Amino acid sequence: MDMSLYPHAIAMSANEFMTWSSSIMDNLLSGGTKRVVDKVTGPIWAWAMKNSIHPLHFGLACCALEMAAASNTKYDAERLGMIYRSSPRQTDVLIINGWVSKKLRPDIRRLYEQMPNPKWVVAMGECAISGGPWYDSYNIIQGVDQIVPVDIYIPGCPVKPDAMIDGFMLLQKKIEKYFERGVFLED
Amino acid sequence: MTEQFYEAPTVEQVSELVAAKFGKAVQLKGSKPRRVYMSADKGVLFELATYIHDVLNFEQASSVCAVDYESHMTVVYHLSNYFNGMMIELTVDLANDDLTVASVASIWGGANWHERETYELFGIVFEGHPKLERLLTPADYQFFPFRRSYKLRRSD
Amino acid sequence: MSKMWVTMGPQHPFSHGLWTLKVQVDGEVIQDAEPVIGYLHRGWEKECESRTYPQIIPMADRLCYSASMTWSHLYCKVAEEAMGLEVPERAQYIRVIADEICRIQSHLMWLAAMGTDLGNLTIFLWALREREWFLDLNVKLCGQRLTTNFPRIGGVRNDMPYLFERDLMRVVDLFEKRLWDIIALTDDNAIFMSRMQGVGHVTRKEAANLGLTGPSMRGCGVNFDVRRDDPYMVYDELDWKWRSATTETPMDVTRSASRRCSRVAR
Numbered sequence: 195m196d197m198s199l200y201p202h203a204i205a206m207s208a209n210e211f212m213t214w215s216s217s218i219m220d221n222l223l224s225g226g227t228k229r230v231v232d233k234v235t236g237p238i239w240a241w242a243m244k245n246s247i248h249p250l251h252f253g254l255a256c257c258a259l260e261m262a263a264a265s266n267t268k269y270d271a272e273r274l275g276m277i278y279r280s281s282p283r284q285t286d287v288l289i290i291n292g293w294v295s296k297k298l299r300p301d302i303r304r305l306y307e308q309m310p311n312p313k314w315v316v317a318m319g320e321c322a323i324s325g326g327p328w329y330d331s332y333n334i335i336q337g338v339d340q341i342v343p344v345d346i347y348i349p350g351c352p353v354k355p356d357a358m359i360d361g362f363m364l365l366q367k368k369i370e371k372y373f374e375r376g377v378f379l380e381d
Numbered sequence: 382m383t384e385q386f387y388e389a390p391t392v393e394q395v396s397e398l399v400a401a402k403f404g405k406a407v408q409l410k411g412s413k414p415r416r417v418y419m420s421a422d423k424g425v426l427f428e429l430a431t432y433i434h435d436v437l438n439f440e441q442a443s444s445v446c447a448v449d450y451e452s453h454m455t456v457v458y459h460l461s462n463y464f465n466g467m468m469i470e471l472t473v474d475l476a477n478d479d480l481t482v483a484s485v486a487s488i489w490g491g492a493n494w495h496e497r498e499t500y501e502l503f504g505i506v507f508e509g510h511p512k513l514e515r516l517l518t519p520a521d522y523q524f525f526p527f528r529r530s531y532k533l534r535r536s537d
Numbered sequence: 538m539s540k541m542w543v544t545m546g547p548q549h550p551f552s553h554g555l556w557t558l559k560v561q562v563d564g565e566v567i568q569d570a571e572p573v574i575g576y577l578h579r580g581w582e583k584e585c586e587s588r589t590y591p592q593i594i595p596m597a598d599r600l601c602y603s604a605s606m607t608w609s610h611l612y613c614k615v616a617e618e619a620m621g622l623e624v625p626e627r628a629q630y631i632r633v634i635a636d637e638i639c640r641i642q643s644h645l646m647w648l649a650a651m652g653t654d655l656g657n658l659t660i661f662l663w664a665l666r667e668r669e670w671f672l673d674l675n676v677k678l679c680g681q682r683l684t685t686n687f688p689r690i691g692g693v694r695n696d697m698p699y700l701f702e703r704d705l706m707r708v709v710d711l712f713e714k715r716l717w718d719i720i721a722l723t724d725d726n727a728i729f730m731s732r733m734q735g736v737g738h739v740t741r742k743e744a745a746n747l748g749l750t751g752p753s754m755r756g757c758g759v760n761f762d763v764r765r766d767d768p769y770m771v772y773d774e775l776d777w778k779w780r781s782a783t784t785e786t787p788m789d790v791t792r793s794a795s796r797r798c799s800r801v802a803r
Contacts, residue, residue, distance in 0.1 A: 251550040255577060256602035256684055258553075259646060263672075266665035280550035297519045298555065298576045301547050327596055328579050330534040330587060332526050333518060352602070352683050415767055440745035463745055463754075466767035491748025502580075517575030527583050 232375065240373035243286075244366040246275040249316075250285040250305065254292025256352040257319035261291050264355035271355075274362055282308040287365070288342070291353075293321035293328055294335045306342045312372065314365060317344045318358060320351040327351070388438050389464035392417055395437060403429060415465070420472045427483040429471070430458075434488045438462055439469060442489035445496055447503045449529045456482055456505060460489075475505065484510040502527040540568060547576050553650050590616055590690060598684040604643035605684040606635050613688040614769065620690070628692035633772065634705070635678060635687055641712075642671040648719065655732055660722055667715055670708045677701060 253261065264271040265278075279285045282305045294302060306315065317338050320326035325336035338344060345368060348361035387394060392412045399407055399419065406425040410418040421429050433439045439460040448455045458471040473482055484507035486493040496507045497516040504525040507513060515522065524531055545558045555576035561569040581600065585593050597612040598605035610632055617624060624632075645668040652660030672682040677698055679685035687694050723729050739747075744754050754761065764772045 250548065252548050253553060254555055256599055256605075259602060259683060262646075262649070263665060263668070266669065267662055268666070268669045278550075282548070293577070293579065295576055295578055297578070298547060301576075305548055327599065328584065331579050331584055332531075332533060333578050333580055354682065440742070441748055441750075443748065443750075463761040466761070466763070468767075489748075490743070490746045515575075517578040519575075526580050531583075533580075533583060533587055 236374045240370040243312075243373050244369040246277075247287050247362065247365065247369070248275075248277055248279050248285045249287040249289050250282055250309075251278045251280045252289060252291075252305070254290065254294070254298075255319075255321065257291035257321070257350075260352045260355050261289060261318065261358060264358045269355040269359060271359055271362070274359070274366065276362070282306075283310065285309055286312070287314050287316055289316045289318055290322040290338045290342075290344075291318040293326060294338050294341070295333050296335065297333075299335060299341055302338070303341050314345045314369070315342050316346045316348060316361060316365060318348045318350075318361070319353050320349065323347050323349065386436060386438065389462065390437050390467070391465075392467070395467070395469065398437065399429070399432070402432060415467045416470070417467070418470045420474070423473055423475065423482055426473055427485065427488075430483075430485045430488050433460055433469060433471075438464065439467075440489075442485060442492040442495070443468070445485070445492050445499055447499045447505055447527075449503060449527065451529050453477055454480060454503060454505060456499065458485070458492075480504055481506045481508055483508055484513075486510050501525070504528065539563075594688065594690075595684065595686040598686055602684060603646055604639045606639035606679075606687055609686065610636055610688045613690050616690045622691050624692055627696075631678075631693050631697055632688055634697075635675075635685070635693070638671050638674050638678075638705075639685070642668045642675070645671070648723075652722075655729060657722065657726075657729065660719065663715075663719055663722070667712055667719070670712065674701075674705060674708055677704060 253259075263269065265276070282288070286309075288302075288306055288309060290302065306313070315338075317323050321328065321334070322338045322344075325331075325334055328334040329336065335341065346361050346365045348358055350357050353361075387398075390398070392415065395417050396409050396412060396419075400409060403421075403425055406422045407429060408420045410420055412418065439462045441461045441463065443459045443461045445456065445458050448457060454475045454477065456473045456475065458469075458473075460469045460471065461467070475482060480503075482505060484492075484496055486496055486507070487509065493511070494516060496510055497513060499505055500507060500510075500513050501515040501518055501522075502525060514520075518526070540561050540563045542559055542561050545560065547555045547557050557573040557576075559571045559573065560567045581596065585596065588596070593612060594609045597609040600608040616622075645664045649661045649664040649668070652658065652664065675682055675685055678701060679687040679694065739749065763769075
């Protein structure tokens with residue numbers, strides 16, 4: 195690459211870098227090449243991302259015990275590639291498995307925002323879906339989708355580990371659809 | 382102090398000793414095997430609690446909670462003795478316009494958080510408590526949820 | 538040496554329960570700590586006011602979800618005492634059996650979580666595997682694994698299913714053998730011992746004063762077990778041994794209790 199064409203390339207702001215690099219990509223790759231690249235790599239992305247779902251180590255309430263039980267030898271969530279990560283910066287999925295109190299609300303929002311894109315949220319159990327048995331509590335949020343956008347709802351009280359794994363297989367389908375279109379296409 | 386120390390008093394011993402020392406300020410409401418139920422006046426609470434802890438060897442305040450009868454409120458203490466499995470249930474009535482009572486947190490460490498919780502849920506002030514703040518609910522709650530006057534979403 | 542306040546926030550990899558622990562550390566030694574709790578506060582008692590009495594039973598299950606049967610059992614006992622109801626003897630035995638199953642699976646969960654904290658993931662898998670047997674027993678008896686909604690005011694929801702005693706005894710016998718494997722992983726483990734012994738020392742007086750109960754209290758030297766010293770239901774009629782405090786005490790006791798209990802109930 196002839197850097198003399200871009201004498202100001204060293205000192206660029208983030209916006210300038212974005213426009214510069216995307217203009218290069220548009221110059222080098224015509225629309226047809228993008229589509230071919232995506233057709234080839236899209237399924238690979240999808241297969242890789244859906245088989246390595248990394249959820250966050252976040253146990254709230256009763257469903258958390260069943261989430262832990264889903265990792266045991268009988269139900270084995272790890273065959274889906276689920277390795278729990280301790281830091282939200284390293285995770286894909288935020289599993290909300292229990293009732294969300296008003297004290298916890300800002301922390302859940304912050305955890306969600308600390309997760310890098312692409313990210314998904316799974317509402318596990320009745321309490322996360324809609325408040326559950328605590329429907330008239332003064333301290334419980336009636337459904338975690340009031341704070342974070344939820345992708346998969348897994349019903350149950352508490353959720354059987356089979357149901358949780360079933361829910362995660364649905365999430366796998368969703369992830370597959372998301373990545374199959376490839377990374378260059380915007381639609 | 383020349384008081385005799387009872388490591389594992391029986392139900393009868395507890396009833397007699399408390400009645401002898403505090404007289405009319407403490408009303409004994411009954412007893413069962415390993416249980417004594419009594420009700421005390423607000424003024425003698427701290428002295429009674431000290432007596433129960435030091436002399437009768439009730440080492441643990443298993444729980445401190447309150448009940449809102451609409452005409453008055455009651456603070457209920459459950460005190461346990463682990464040498465003979467006994468429990469004393471001690472109730473103290475409080476008038477609605479004077480919701481204060483002495484804190485027993487200095488006697489039983491376990492009562493510390495229970496009293497904080499009772500304060501934040503009912504609004505009963507425990508005098509002498511080292512840190513009477515909200516424990517469970519978010520700090521910006523302005524109301525006392527467990528009072529009868531506070532209505533939940535669905536209730537009538 | 539500078540001291541620093543570190544917040545171990547409500548999300549932490551221990552993943553048992555939500556609480557924040559602000560610790561003041563001097564290097565790696567904790568000098569002071571301040572817990573912040575209340576992330577799971579529901580106002581349970583307030584909600585009970587707008588429910589009928591039987592509707593409270595499944596809510597009581599979720600008070601402490603690791604051993605849920607014990608809490609709904611507690612609530613039913615309170616209601617029965619207030620009403621002056623006498624529970625039939627067979628129901629008492631069934632309640633004790635279900636209680637003990639619940640207690641064992643809760644202790645196994647604790648063991649699994651504690652092992653994970655210390656990095657011993659083998660215990661996590663082994664204890665959870667044994668726990669599945671007891672959860673299967675729960676399913677046979679109550680219909681649900683964890684929050685069973687089994688006791689009713691005045692008894693239990695249903696009688697023991699056909700041949701339940703056979704399954705129960707089979708599980709208990711198998712578990713007894715497996716328990717020794719798990720004990721071998723903890724009691725003789727040098728890493729385990731060096732990380733647990735002497736940490737968080739609580740004297741006997743402090744334990745009773747501050748309100749510790751259950752196995753933690755017995756670990757501090759308070760010689761008290763509610764089932765032996767203040768018995769409820771049929772615990773005083775059961776013939777069982779009480780062993781002194783080791784890592785596995787609670788499970789030993791519960792195992793022997795459930796064996797006697799199921800023999801009697803048959």
